[in-house]
Structure formats: structure tokens, C-alpha cells
Amino acid sequence: MTMAEKATDQxxxxxxxxxxxxxxxxxxxxxxxxxxxxxxPYVQHSPQMASGLDTLRAVVPDLEGFSWEPKRIAAQGDLVFTxxxxxxxxxxPVVIVDIFRLDDGRIVEHWDVIQDLISAEATVDGNPMV
Structure with missing residues (x-):
């Protein structure tokens, strides 16, 4: 297997x-x-959440009506972008770009960028956000 094939596989x-x-x-x-x-150690770069998995353990059970609909996904090396x-x-509703870093098949780091979802008709250029 070539290096490129290994990277694609990962x-x-x-x-x-x-x-x-x-x-x-x-x-x-x-x-x-x-x-x-x-x-x-789980490193969280979101300004609304502390690092460590205990934060997710505390937040997730209280989320009401939560749905995550990935529309685009890309990956390079140890990073996955959604x-x-x-x-x-x-x-x-919001549009979120999440960046996950994995180490040995486990998520160890996270960044996000969050924007309010605006209809295409309400944008200056008329283009949808996702």
C-alpha cells in the first residue's frame, strides 16, 4: 500500500x-x-465548553430536540471536518463547522465555528449557507 493509499484509508x-x-x-x-x-485528555476549543469528557457527559443528556445533519465532510490525516x-x-437552528482531531482512532480534540442559520432568500448573495 502506498503512502497516499494509507492516508486515504486513515x-x-x-x-x-x-x-x-x-x-x-x-x-x-x-x-x-x-x-x-x-x-x-480531550481538548475543547469551543468557547462555550470546557475541556475534558465530563463536560460532554453533563451537557448531552439535557439537550432537547437535538439533531446533527452533516451536509459536507472532509478528512485529511488525523483531522475530520463536518x-x-x-x-x-x-x-x-445553527450551521456548525466542526473540526475533530483523532489519535489512534479516538477523538481527542475539537474546534467549532457556529452561525445562525439564515435562509438563502435572506442572504445578500442569495446563496444557501449549507
């Missing part, structure tokens, strides 16, 4: 891990997913 595995982890934790509210797909519509994280 990116594909990491993408599958992130999609499974997010579905199990947030859609199914299976807190044990943290033990399977995340690892400490561009999603999310309901239930904020009072109104």
Missing part, C-alpha cells in the same frame, strides 16, 4: 469513527459512546 476510517461517534452520542444519547470513541445544520444546540 481519513476514511476517521470519518467513519466521527460519524458513528456523533450519531451514538448525540442522536441516540448513548453516553457510553464517549468511552468508545473519545479519549482523554459542515452541518444543527437543531437544539441554540434557540434557533
Amino acid at each position: 481519513a476514511q476510517r476517521n470519518t467513519e469513527i466521527v460519524l458513528t461517534a456523533m450519531r451514538e452520542l448525540f442522536a441516540e444519547k448513548d453516553i457510553t459512546a464517549l468511552d468508545r470513541y473519545w479519549a482523554e 459542515h452541518s445544520i444543527v437543531h437544539g444546540w441554540a434557540p434557533n
Whole structure:
């Protein structure tokens, strides 16, 4: 297997891990997913959340009406990027770009950028956000 094939293989595995982890934790509210797909030290770069898995353990059970709808996914090396519509994280739907860093098949770091979801008709250029 060439280096390029190994990198593609790793990116594909990491993408599958992130999609499974997010579905199990947030859609199914299976807190044990943290033990399977995340690892400490978990470094959180979101300004609304502290580092460490205890933060997710505390937040997830209280999310009402949460849904995560990834529309675009890309991966490179140990990073997976998702561009999603999310309901239930904020009072109104939001668009989130999440960046996950994996180490040995486990999510160990996270960044996000969050914007209110605006209809295409309400944007200056008429283009949809996702």
C-alpha cells in the first residue's frame, strides 16, 4: 500500500469513527459512546465548553430536540471536518463547522465555528449557507 493509499484509508476510517461517534452520542444519547470513541485528555476549543469528557457527559443528556445533519465532510490525516445544520444546540437552528482531531482512532480534540442559520432568500448573495 502506498503512502497516499494509507492516508486515504486513515481519513476514511476517521470519518467513519466521527460519524458513528456523533450519531451514538448525540442522536441516540448513548453516553457510553464517549468511552468508545473519545479519549482523554480531550481538548475543547469551543468557547462555550470546557475541556475534558465530563463536560460532554453533563451537557448531552439535557439537550432537547437535538439533531446533527452533516451536509459536507472532509478528512485529511488525523483531522475530520463536518459542515452541518444543527437543531437544539441554540434557540434557533445553527450551521456548525466542526473540526475533530483523532489519535489512534479516538477523538481527542475539537474546534467549532457556529452561525445562525439564515435562509438563502435572506442572504445578500442569495446563496444557501449549507
